[in-house]
Amino acid sequence: MKRITLPLTDEQISTLKAGDSVLLSGTMITGRDAAHKRLFELIQNGEKLPVDIKDETIYYVGPAPAKPGYAVGPAGPTSSYRMDKYAPALLDMGLKGMVGKGRRSDEVIDAIVRNHAVYFCAIGGAAALIAKSIKKTEPICYEDLGTESVRRYYVEDFPCIVAIDCEGNNIYMSASDISAPI
Amino acid sequence: METRVIKSSEITETVKRLFMDCNYFIGDDIMNALKNARDKEDNDTAKSVLSQIIENDEIASNEQIPMCQDTGMAVLFVEYGDKVCIDGDFESAVEEGVRRAYDEGYLRKSVVFDPVFDRINTKDNTPAIIHTKIVSGDKIKITAGGKGFxxxxxxxxxxxxxxxxxxxxxxxxxxxxxxxxxxxxxxxxxxxxxxxxxxxxxxxxxxxxxxxxxxxxxxxxxxxxxxxxxxxxxxxxxxxxxxxxxxxxxxxxxxxxxxxxxxxxxxxxxxxxxxxxxxxxx
Known part of the structure; x- marks a missing residue:
């Protein structure tokens, strides 16, 4: 189990290999479908983003509300492929890490390699367990989006696995890897 | 068979409890299958993932918090007895139960009004998807679940x-x-x-x-x-x-x-x- 401190450095990213189990500590930002759409439109229009994504790691999450006494509600990863249309633009702007679940497009894998970045997967549906590693959250922008707003998460030993490393190695099998109906 | 009057407040309370319970407490069938699968896997990653899912579901149940942040769109299958008479509107009573479960139960509100253009959150997880079948009898049977997307x-x-x-x-x-x-x-x-x-x-x-x-x-x-x-x-x-x-x-x-x-x-x-x-x- 590798322990990684966020924000990620280029040296750290070079040591991460697809399949490695890692524990992330430090800060990451959150964002999913609606926030990505807004950020992407700003980038396309050449406008300034309301959050500095350089060297950041983004977690694709829309948490449930926190019960009193909890730092955050259950907060597991959402499916990453829905962000594939937007992710290359963010990576080209300096985003270094993504945390989600499931397959990515070839365009995203190319952008990961091109920008020396990394894609982690967390366990889908382990939201109550994952939330234990999120110690504090604070708003950054798009609060009108509710659960889809962009927040900063302070995490300790956040468990995930390197799904696509900076060389483009990918742990997920594609449909074509499975021989037609067994 | 005589007509039986059911209070709409009872329907609301039942629906609320079903949605909170289904999000906190995984069924025994799933828990048993997860445990059997963990014991059968011989690859360490697979065993570890299943152990974490089991631990997650135990945390959810012990702390009465949702097992997954996607607490779903509310789906109900209703068998509505033809001798039942409600002191109010059935669908409104169901929607109110959904509203209360997602609000009071700390469940995520994941529904948007318009699917294509505005996509603005309805903020109470309604409307629910209600499949109603009229059956003979004087009872209402409700099976409810939160369907993640x-x-x-x-x-x-x-x-x-x-x-x-x-x-x-x-x-x-x-x-x-x-x-x-x-x-x-x-x-x-x-x-x-x-x-x-x-x-x-x-x-x-x-x-x-x-x-x-x-x-x-x-x-x-x-x-x-x-x-x-x-x-x-x-x-x-x-x-x-x-x-x-x-x-x-x-x-x-x-x-x-x-x-x-x-x-x-x-x-x-x-x-x-x-x-x-x-x-x-x-």
């Missing part, structure tokens, strides 16, 4: 035609699961609806995901098909969380309906391991 998005309907037979049905189901791969939070529950019309097959597939996985289709031919499909799916190798292993699915449930001479609709509704549903009879 990570797996819903991986579902599909195909108008297979009769000449393709059982093999055509199985091929489409396996193809759908294969295309879904690691995305729908495996190990999954595969709900299959065969027959009826286009929309009836989809409704049956959803109903199939609400059936416990320790049951089987009463027709032995379909029970055999459920078993065969489960074995084939688990040979695909996607495994827990899609990280490899023997457990891609925990169960395959098939529901069938009479259909047209020209058709054989097949719907595959994929459900994640958080296969949540609870039932109450009023």
């Amino acid at each position: 990570g797996s819903e998005n991986m579902s599909a309907v195909k108008m297979v035609t009769p000449s393709y037979g059982a093999e055509g049905v199985k091929d489409f189901i396996l193809e759908t699961v294969k295309n879904a791969g690691p995305n729908p939070c495996p190990p999954i529950v595969v709900g299959v609806g065969i027959g009826g019309t286009f929309e009836r097959s989809a409704q049956l597939a959803k109903k199939a995901t609400f059936r416990s996985i320790d049951t089987e289709n009463p027709d032995p031919r379909y029970a055999e098909m459920e078993k065969e499909l489960l074995e084939k799916i688990n040979k695909m190798g996607f495994g827990p969380a899609g990280l490899g292993g023997k457990t891609t699915a925990l169960g395959v449930n098939i529901e069938v309906s009479p259909t047209h001479i020209a058709g054989m609709p097949v719907a595959v509704n994929i459900c994640c391991h958080a296969a949540r549903h609870k039932t109450a009879v009023i």
